[in-house]
Amino acid sequence: MREIIASGIMVHERPFSIVDDDIFMWAFEYANPNFRRVSRKTARSDCLQLYEAEKNTLKKILNNVSKVSITTDMWKSSHQVVEYMVVTGHFVDASWNLEKRVLNFIKAPPPRRGTDIANAIFKCLRGWGIENKIFSVTVENASYNDSCVRSLKENMSLSSKLVLDGQLFHVRCCAHILNLLVQDGLNTIKDVIHNVRESVKFINSSDARLKSFHEVVELKGLKERKLILDCPTRWNSTFLMLCTASKFKHAFSDYNEKEPHYKYAPSFEDWDKIEKVCKLLEVFNDVTHVISGSDYPTSNLYLAEIQRVKKVIDNAAECFDMFMRDMAKPMKAKFDKYWGECNLLMSIACVLDPRMKLNGIKITFPLLYKTPSDVEKNVEKVKNALQDLYLDYVNLYSQDATSTSGHSEVNVESSTLVDGGQQMDKGMQELLSMVYQSQSIPLTKSELETYLEENLFVPSSTSSFCALAWWKNNSPKFKVLSKMASDILCRRKSH
Template sequence: METCQPKRMQLATQKKQPVIPFRPNSTNSFMTPRARYSNEKMREALPIAIMMHELPFNMVDAQGMMWAFQYGILEFQKMSHKTIRNYCIAIYEAKKKCLKALLRSVGKISLTTDMWRSNHQVAEYMVIIGHFIDAGWKLQKRVLNFVKVPAPRCGVDVADAIFKCLKSWGIDEKVFSISVDNASYNDSCLKTLKENLSCESRLVLDGALFHVRCCAHILNLLVQDGLQEIKDVIYNIRESVKYINHNDSRLKKFCDVVEQKHLKERKLVIDCPTRWNSTFDMLSCALKFKTVSASYKDKEPHYNYAPSNEDWEKVEKVCRLLHVFSLAIHVISGSEYPTANLYLAEVARVKDVIDKSSEDEDHFMREMVAPMKIKFDKYWGNAIS
């Protein structure tokens, strides 16, 4: 059962990663049988509906919308967008007060933080999420802060933002660990923050477990280093997909060759170069059509991106290696809480496949995993044996 891939995937996906919306109970708490209409209740319900569906405050300024409300409810009194805004802020403050009361009962809390880019605002925000065990021994997580961090951003600025957040919630003496990605500014950020928190109280094991690096991000760095060894092959496959999908004429010739080869698959996929898992999907898909490229070149004289037989052998070996990484990422990212019993087993499997590949008879495989092994040992060499 420990090595069964479908079982591992089932364990990881039985709880889907949730978004963080404003969700009321499944039952309408504002509906009371035989109750008369109340404008006061409407002033509570409408702001919740606006937050729940992420609508703008000025929705209530839309005359047609208000006519519809007044048609259905004669007693309905129009509210301004300023009133709606004030009610939304009041709801937020009430929820914050409840969360503060809950956090007072928490012994230790771990944090995760990351930067998010808003495309339409062209601005970056930092989100801070707290993870803790409640009185019923259930893992909980709450968004503690979502704050804009202006550029140029340095570690000290990020540390100050986190420290102010912890102070405002009254949990600066309860921090156990903080998980971050491997951005360079995070090293100086966590060093500064560790010093500040050590002045307030003593950290667990003197802070030896304080700085936790994002497991998924480290796996991503490992794969990106390895893929550099076949970047020319990846380029040819990527350009092949672009060439074939460029117009209907080229695609039809490709499908004709596929049909002659009696293959079931019909579609190639393009990758996002910055995401290794999409590159893995592109390579895995292209591998199914490796017998097609030579024949397609005969039909398309301007097609100059066909990988050689040696290139296809490299792709096949790389895909076998990346399959282990792909499963690990699915198990870790597919779980709502990738706790140690999940991710440590996957990291151990990754180490095993890297160690075996470093002793492979093929020189190409040894060259590929050499930088991966160096980076793995840098982050986890002392932890995984």
């Protein structure tokens, strides 16, 4: 019972004084006649004890994890006027389960300096014993985050080698970039959005106005009954507000004639703009759901969704409608700013989807980049990065690589046993190393080569396919490559 009380206090952010509430305690006494009330001091002690127990359990889990990707996000306490940076760890555990765990809340009052935040994050990681296991850091596009990640990268590179020399370390949050693109687009109709928002506020402000509006809606034979007010800082709620309001567009004009105090009715030209914006933002809404939704857990899906965004922006930019071209222009500039250069992590994750492999980037890159030479350059860039990353993992897991039947890697630097169980002489090791390096054809195919040369995997149902599950099932065959895939595919979402 005491553990339940402690859990309830922490989950719902209740003060310890809640244990003084007679009705709250009566519920526990009713459920268990042997229950005895606890004091605030005891409740606090139970919370700390439960926290330490859970922390030790998570430490044991993290101790058996090879790589952890972290995300940072700003949270504001509902009980305090204080902002915190939450640090979340994303990793695949020993059972191939995708895990997301909050590691710490860092008090980050403005003005925020990148080096201070980096030091606080590094202290947090060291407290969990994972400072040498960080694969990537996903952050929003705030200026202090750039200096924070630079400082964090320098600190970590001093004590351990970052994978691919740190090229995958800094990851910009896809959901946040999409938000920036949409905000640029919505800015072109900010006056129209203001009128819709004020219209919804006006109608919903009293029962009399709501009843009067519903009478107009019924006379028009419209099925929609409820107007939705948005949260201005959340574009998807603004999108939902506009989509819902557009279904009432004929009712608004009649209501404007009926209600003398109503001054915010959008014109028919405004409604035309709203419908065009909603059609474009529908794609953004779907993509955000894929990237941020819990139903789509791995990063191999990101590149396909980003090319959808690029396609819809390009179509709007080339539209004969001047309004659509003006709206798409700032969105296109923002897209090129953040995704104009090849995103290695996203691209490698696409290649590690067994349904696509290299075909994924060969098909999407012509849609993302302007010229054939840019496409070819970026395809080669991904291939080289993929090979270099794989070699990093071979060095990390050389014992697993050499034990893979039929897919062994040459690793002459490891301690090799020869006749009589004696260790191979260093001279022989050096000679064999030169012999192997002089061979133009490798002695055996690597796991990466084998994976890329095999036929594409065609699942029976694409809706239920999980790339992480595929790699789990094929981990006996691809012992090293599967470890690399689990670290790459691990979702990095800060929202």
